[in-house]
Amino acid sequence: MRHIISVLLENESGALSRVSGLFSARGYNIESLTVAPTNDATLSRMTIVTTGDDRKIDQIEKHLNKLVDVAALQDITIGSHLEREVVLVKLLAQGQEKADLEKIVDAFNASLITVSGSQFIVEMSGSSEKVDELLKSLNRLTVFELARSGVTGLSSDETVLTAQS
């Protein structure tokens, strides 16, 4: 099962390596990991996408909680939630391909950035699933480069993840 774990982390140097080190040391899978500051300057929010059965996820959460730099965490996949990923795709589109590309961009509500006469960057944000679908639609074209941000997310009910104090 895929889980998205949202972690509030003390904004200390080395905090990220404690989390990534934990996952590699214990053989836990990381599908993606993002981290950035929050509205509270002392905290970062990390979003980890991982897979495992209930027992493994339970262990992951317990071990994350044991890290001194972890202030709070929540498996947002347990309830209603939003997940978003940004994708940037640099590709080649010539002649008729360009019209096809514009259709795809419209259909996915993405945006198109022109690099040159024949090169473009498609930008979109959405769930990982939607990003996958976009990429599938684009695979008829010549893709030069692709950058995905990894997933970030929030629970979409009224609960608020805050640092315990």
Added chain:
Amino acid sequence: MQLSGAEIVVKSLEEEGVEFVFGYPGGAALHIYDAFHRQDQVKHILVRHEQGATHAADGYARSTGKPGVVLVTSGPGITNAITGIATAYMDSIPMVVLSGQVMKPLIGYDAFQEIDAVGISRPCVKHNFLIQSVEEIAATIKKAFHIATTGRPGPVLVDIPKDITAEVTEFLYPKSVEMRSYPPAPKAHPSEIVTAVEAMLNAKRPVIYTGGGVVLAHAQKELSSFVKKLGFPCTNTLMGLGAYPHDDPLFIGMLGMHGTYEANLAMHDSDLIIALGARFDDRITGTLDGFAPHAKVIHVDIDPSVIDKNIKADIAIVADVKEVLEAFNQEIDRRIKDINPSLVSDWWGQIQEWRSVNSYGYDEDSKIIKPQYVVQKLHEVTGGEAYVTSDVGQHQMFAAQFYGFSDTHKWINSGGLGTMGFGLPAAMGVKIAHPDADVACITGEGSIQMCIQELATCQQYKLPVKIISLNNRYLGMVRQWQEFSYEKRYSNSYMDSLPDFVALAEAYGHVGMQIDKPGDVEGALKEAFAMKDRLVFMDFITDQKENVYPMIESGKGHHEMRLRPAK
């Protein structure tokens, strides 16, 4: 009060009530060493290798319950200390390690003796810090001691760049610690206690299984009344020995790979396992397939991550085991009328039958010294009152099986990491903490050579520990596994070119003895322990082929123990 960073380090230790620091100087730690020189509150013990410093601090911590403190320099200072830090980590021992670091502007430039201490120690510390400014030192040391000693204890490293130890600031030691991301220890819920005790009162084949957590929590007294109130069989893990008296009829011996037949069979056939401060380690459970198939599990531990890690708990209580035992005892008192001893009488009958197998039995009439015999005699000569440290291997198992402990904090061994070289420096730490007590280090000719340089430290500080070396000219446990699982291909398990240990001990200024006849064992031990102010190295020439029995071999379960073959 304006102090330098180095002085703040030493003052902070003083504020924490630290009496001894085990360490070794070097460039990045020189300001701190200079500050040590200018005071006499905190004593510094100069070891001969940084691994020795960590094990000595560890032995001090295990035998007192107080945190052990280590001071090393950057680079090789901290890398040498890693083995000892990892040893403490695996056994949840409170320890604070201070390491010098190269000057802040040089960090990241591959400076002389630079290593990323925080990075290299991260997997084997409870937490670590790299000090960024002189103002942080006092508060960080306060936090380090708080983290090391609370919850599930463990080692904490504080890495301090050299230039920061020269800077000056106002010294104010914080009175308390507030860390929102390090919550206080969890408490048991009353309903969990009621449910657990209800399960106990209905059990027909219960086992109380206790680990190092009971030792760390100082819960020996509470455990004793708990076991006696219920009249249930009690087994201790290797790390938990001493928590329940070895000679009490309710004690069924050590559990696990080389535990007693009765303890392992009892686990396997149990209908209720009451796990207290223990973590269902692989050396305890054997193979997890078919583990205690009929047992309900009550699991009490202060660390939530050990619950459901290896074995699923039916009733989990995350709290301090001492508080839980107190609560259990109160609840049992409340329900005293519901205790029905006849419910477990058949169970005890079965256990007695297993016990009669006498799974630790060995050839007591041997003409060659049996290692078990030496340990038994050591128990007699010391009245079972000694602090016993050990290294790792067969001798460790013989010590655990045969010394017979009745108190916690007296059996000091590296259970989790299994670190050879632990015994002698750990014994130094114990002796420093308990100068009037008998301290024995049970070791082998393989292990002792891994930290033998500490014989010099013992001379310098007059630490008259007794080294009981069970010398079988083999890495005995390796040899045993090779005998059982590799068709007796004894690859690199023979210890050739051994030094003359008697001469070696004497070269360090100690007393050396070699004993090669069973009839001389007791007399030699008495003679050695009578020399109160001398370290005695006792080189016992023991049976080369002796094996540790019984044994749960790799991949086997509790009920598949290998017993000593009949003669």
